Amino acid sequence: MVVLLSVAARGAESWPQFRGPEGTGHSDSKGLPLVWDESKNVVWKTAIHDRGYSSPVVYGKQVWLTSASKDGRELFVLCLDRETGKVLKDWKLFDVAQPQFIHSFNTPASPTAVIEEGRVYITFGSAGTAAIDTKTFRVVWERRDIECNHFRGAGSSPILFQNLLLMHFDGSDVQFVMALDKKTGKTVWQTKRSIDFQDLDKDGKPAAEGDMRKAFATPHVARINGRWEMISLGAKAAYSYDPFTGKELWRVEERGQHSASTRPVLGDGMVYFPSGFSAGQLLAVRTGGAGLITDSHVAWRVKRGVPNKPSILLVDGLIYMIGDTGIASCVDAKTGDVVWQQRVGGEYSASPVYADGKLWLFSEDGKTIVLKPGRTFEKLAENKLDDGFLASPAIAGKAFYVRTRTHLYRIEGK
Numbered sequence: 352m353v354v355l356l357s358v359a360a361r362g363a364e365s366w367p368q369f370r371g372p373e374g375t376g377h378s379d380s381k382g383l384p385l386v387w388d389e390s391k392n393v394v395w396k397t398a399i400h401d402r403g404y405s406s407p408v409v410y411g412k413q414v415w416l417t418s419a420s421k422d423g424r425e426l427f428v429l430c431l432d433r434e435t436g437k438v439l440k441d442w443k444l445f446d447v448a449q450p451q452f453i454h455s456f457n458t459p460a461s462p463t464a465v466i467e468e469g470r471v472y473i474t475f476g477s478a479g480t481a482a483i484d485t486k487t488f489r490v491v492w493e494r495r496d497i498e499c500n501h502f503r504g505a506g507s508s509p510i511l512f513q514n515l516l517l518m519h520f521d522g523s524d525v526q527f528v529m530a531l532d533k534k535t536g537k538t539v540w541q542t543k544r545s546i547d548f549q550d551l552d553k554d555g556k557p558a559a560e561g562d563m564r565k566a567f568a569t570p571h572v573a574r575i576n577g578r579w580e581m582i583s584l585g586a587k588a589a590y591s592y593d594p595f596t597g598k599e600l601w602r603v604e605e606r607g608q609h610s611a612s613t614r615p616v617l618g619d620g621m622v623y624f625p626s627g628f629s630a631g632q633l634l635a636v637r638t639g640g641a642g643l644i645t646d647s648h649v650a651w652r653v654k655r656g657v658p659n660k661p662s663i664l665l666v667d668g669l670i671y672m673i674g675d676t677g678i679a680s681c682v683d684a685k686t687g688d689v690v691w692q693q694r695v696g697g698e699y700s701a702s703p704v705y706a707d708g709k710l711w712l713f714s715e716d717g718k719t720i721v722l723k724p725g726r727t728f729e730k731l732a733e734n735k736l737d738d739g740f741l742a743s744p745a746i747a748g749k750a751f752y753v754r755t756r757t758h759l760y761r762i763e764g765k
Contacts, residue, residue: 414430528592637649
């Protein structure tokens with residue numbers, strides 16, 4: 352039995368973390384608009400300065416997101432009024448004297464915040480993490496001492512579990528997971544990844560390739576067969592940890608994979624996840640393992656059309672995924688059989704969502720493809736905004752809150 356963890360009360364009115372109330376990309380919202388463009392069903396459109404691929408989070412009457420200067424020296428947090436799109440607060444949270452290298456595809460503001468009643472938790476990876484009072488905009492605590500060379504830039508988003516803020520730090524130099532006390536910011540536990548990252552080159556000498564140690568994934572907590580587990584994707588392996596102590600419970604090794612960037616999903620006694628870059632695969636792992644379970648618990652693998660960056664969706668026994676190069680797929684969750692694959696066009700980084708009985712795919716060129724879930728491919732609509740999506744969307748009430756490269760939109764039927 353799997354019980355999913357929800358940050359806030361399950362419902363359609365908030366989107367408090369990366370991939371929504373339960374971290375699965377699902378929303379209970381009804382009455383969402385099927386079609387839109389720059390002049391239709393746009394309630395408001397607000398310019399967001401500088402650069403950031405963090406998703407908006409929505410709670411109460413507020414929408415929060417982050418941004419950063421291109422060189423990474425200035426890191427910003429913004430709060431907008433949910434009803435009007437007016438910027439309520441926009442300030443520089445951190446100065447960074449010596450920013451790390453950022454890949455041109457990434458930004459210094461890619462991790463998504465997590466919010467609950469009274470507080471929002473913001474991170475830019477090793478550049479800084481902070482808790483902010485959502486009423487006074489006062490910084491409650493901050494951490495600037497967590498060291499990690501992100502190598503291509505940070506990307507992992509934090510999640511909340513009871514009194515803990517759970518975070519990933521998978522860099523080229525160090526790879527660990529940790530829990531902070533959400534009230535104080537103090538470290539509760541920190542666990543080093545157990546994989547040996549001592550890669551060897553063709554001469555048998557240690558290799559310095561940082562990509563093979565990198566990951567950008569977001570953890571996921573669920574109660575599985577009576578125990579809480581934090582499912583965590585790293586480079587070369589997927590792990591389960593005890594979220595209270597950080598003890599490793601099991602791991603599945605994929606030595607040829609790196610830069611895992613998605614959030615796993617659970618259902619039907621399985622954990623499902625794309626393994627990462629370098630000919631990545633979609634894996635189904637049976638729950639209930641202990642120790643190294645690669646050979647004993649991997650139920651099936653899919654090798655075609657698997658995304659590197661967008662997370663997957665599990666809906667009524669079927670897995671839906673959109674590959675980075677625009678191939679949509681439907682996979683039987685029990686068997687791993689590919690039910691259908693269809694090229695829908697475009698390139699994709701944003702994770703798809705399931706809401707109002709439909710699948711919504713957001714491309715880098717600003718298109719949104721709407722599909723009907725099921726064993727037959729059926730396209731319902733195609734919408735277009737002026738700029739592209741790198742950030743994953745949020746849904747609250749009857750509205751989408753979508754971030755393009757330049758603006759944040761509230762899209763809702765009028």
